[in-house]
Amino acid sequence: MAGLYKNYIDGKWAEGKSGKTFENRNPANRNDLIGLFPASVLEDVDRAVGAAKKAFGRWRLIPAPKRGEILYQAGELLRKRKEEISRVMTREMGKILKETRGDVQEGIDTAYYAAGEGRRLFGETTPSELPDKFAMSVRAPMGVCGLITPWNFPLAIPTWKLFPALLCGNTVVLKPAEDTPHTAVKLFEILEEAGVPPGVANLVHGTGGETGAALVRHRDVRLISFTGSTAVGREIAAECGRSLKRVSLEMGGKNAQIVMEDADLNLALEGAVWGAFGTTGQRCTATSRLILHREIKKEFTEMIVDRAEKIKLGDGLDESVEMGPLINGEAREKVHRYVHIGKEEGARLLTGGAIYEEGKWIDGYFYRPTVFDKVTPAMRIAREEIFGPVLAVIEVEGFEEAIEVLNGTPYGLSSSIYTRDVARAFRAVRDIEAGITYINGPTIGAEAHLPFGGVKETGNGHREAGTTVYDIFSEWKSVYVDYSGKLQKAQIDNAE
Numbered sequence: 001m002a003g004l005y006k007n008y009i010d011g012k013w014a015e016g017k018s019g020k021t022f023e024n025r026n027p028a029n030r031n032d033l034i035g036l037f038p039a040s041v042l043e044d045v046d047r048a049v050g051a052a053k054k055a056f057g058r059w060r061l062i063p064a065p066k067r068g069e070i071l072y073q074a075g076e077l078l079r080k081r082k083e084e085i086s087r088v089m090t091r092e093m094g095k096i097l098k099e100t101r102g103d104v105q106e107g108i109d110t111a112y113y114a115a116g117e118g119r120r121l122f123g124e125t126t127p128s129e130l131p132d133k134f135a136m137s138v139r140a141p142m143g144v145c146g147l148i149t150p151w152n153f154p155l156a157i158p159t160w161k162l163f164p165a166l167l168c169g170n171t172v173v174l175k176p177a178e179d180t181p182h183t184a185v186k187l188f189e190i191l192e193e194a195g196v197p198p199g200v201a202n203l204v205h206g207t208g209g210e211t212g213a214a215l216v217r218h219r220d221v222r223l224i225s226f227t228g229s230t231a232v233g234r235e236i237a238a239e240c241g242r243s244l245k246r247v248s249l250e251m252g253g254k255n256a257q258i259v260m261e262d263a264d265l266n267l268a269l270e271g272a273v274w275g276a277f278g279t280t281g282q283r284c285t286a287t288s289r290l291i292l293h294r295e296i297k298k299e300f301t302e303m304i305v306d307r308a309e310k311i312k313l314g315d316g317l318d319e320s321v322e323m324g325p326l327i328n329g330e331a332r333e334k335v336h337r338y339v340h341i342g343k344e345e346g347a348r349l350l351t352g353g354a355i356y357e358e359g360k361w362i363d364g365y366f367y368r369p370t371v372f373d374k375v376t377p378a379m380r381i382a383r384e385e386i387f388g389p390v391l392a393v394i395e396v397e398g399f400e401e402a403i404e405v406l407n408g409t410p411y412g413l414s415s416s417i418y419t420r421d422v423a424r425a426f427r428a429v430r431d432i433e434a435g436i437t438y439i440n441g442p443t444i445g446a447e448a449h450l451p452f453g454g455v456k457e458t459g460n461g462h463r464e465a466g467t468t469v470y471d472i473f474s475e476w477k478s479v480y481v482d483y484s485g486k487l488q489k490a491q492i493d494n495a496e
């Protein structure tokens with residue numbers, strides 16, 4: 001029996017006001033109905049924001065180390081329930097258990113990191129230009145934050161936003177992706193058990209166009225933190241621009257791995273397989289372009305095609321499976337459409353390029369690992385985000401051309417180069433236009449304590465994770481304490 005799930009508002013599980021629901025189904029088997037979730041409307045969003053606004057008054061005054069202890073508890077509970085949540089996530093999102101365990105682990109790491117930050121949240125002290133005057137900067141919370149998240153990291157991405165936001169003293173309303181609402185419910189069960197007070201963290205399910213848009217437009221929301229597609233991010237940024245809300249955007253990517261002629265090819269192969277086909281290519285940091293030096297191009301292409309053809313597809317809950325389905329039918333159609341575009345553009349399909357419907361997988365959204373050869377940088381399959389297991393091989397003559405090709409897309413999230421030449425490695429770090437560069441590692445594998453985000457159309461200058469996420473979720477306040485007992489005028493009394 002599929003469950004009927006609720007929103008979480010002001011410390012209580014609450015039905016949606018409209019009474020309407022949407023279905024959540026297993027992408028490995030669409031006959032498996034996981035549950036019904038409220039299709040929330042403006043009134044639900046309004047209630048959640050109202051609860052968050054009311055709770056802000058008390059939460060902001062709780063000392064940050066104490067807030068950190070609550071988040072530490074959340075991390076402990078996530079650790080205890082890691083296996084249960086990983087299974088819930090694989091069932092609704094499709095990626096294999098090994099990866100959903102990694103997704104939960106990222107949430108645990110983020111909780112522990114936030115807990116430690118509760119005893120730092122450093123500001124600065126600096127000398128005043130005037131005598132008997134003290135100067136410092138402190139962080140202040142912002143108020144109600146609206147968090148909007150995608151389905152590909154159903155736990156990690158909500159926690160990347162939620163834990164730092166709460167640690168800074170904000171209250172939040174989360175609108176998770178409609179494809180993965182069950183994991184969000186699990187996260188909120190944990191927040192409740194960890195002791196997050198009523199109203200501090202609220203969960204509202206629903207579609208982007210209705211529920212998400214209502215959150216973005218709400219006048220009591222001070223900040224929107226969004227992860228998702230560049231098209232939607234652009235709309236949200238425009239709306240936030242009109243109301244002068246702070247907006248932090250993490251969006252699409254078209255990441256490349258360069259393999260130079262001096263690289264350890266076996267190592268580069270492991271990286272490329274994991275980068276391109278891990279999470280069925282549905283990571284914002286997935287490798288979708290393979291830029292190969294002319295000298296190793298033929299050999300390396302054969303190696304990757306051979307590996308791609310051996311990948312075992314199936315239900316991610318089966319430990320022997322290496323690649324799960326795409327998230328839904330629409331996503332699979334999009335991938336298939338791009339395969340047609342690639343062929344029409346003149347690229348050569350080496351393997352895959354087809355829906356996988358064998359045996360019991362007929363009811364899932366599976367797609368064969370796909371490799372295209374003879375791709376040129378101007379082709380759409382080399383420039384646009386496909387978000388599936390499709391790899392475009394581009395041949396280059398040398399290092400400079402490799403970097404130029406890598407930089408030649410509108411995006412700039414992750415990047416990778418395999419080379420044994422240390423000088424080339426450092427030149428790549430200097431010249432690649434991306435928020436993340438890996439040397440002798442794949443384009444995926446970010447850690448919770450380093451800044452995460454991208455340049456160009458991937459982001460708008462903010463960085464999640466690391467200490468930088470605390471800049472997103474706090475305001476700087478400069479404080480001057482004058483103990484001279486007289487009026488001192490900066491730039492005037494002390495001027496020559």
Ligand code: NAD
Nearest residue numbers: 149150151176177208212213228229232250251252253284
């Ligand atoms: P999406 O943009 O379709 O949706 C993301 C979220 O925004 C969902 O919760 C959705 O309901 C909501 N939304 C949709 N329209 C909205 C609107 N008009 N107003 C407010 N909210 C709205 O993206 P997706 O398909 O869920 O995720 C895939 C995309 O996310 C890819 O482009 C991927 O690269 C990107 N992504 C980026 C990062 C990163 O950190 N850079 C991480 C993961 C995913």
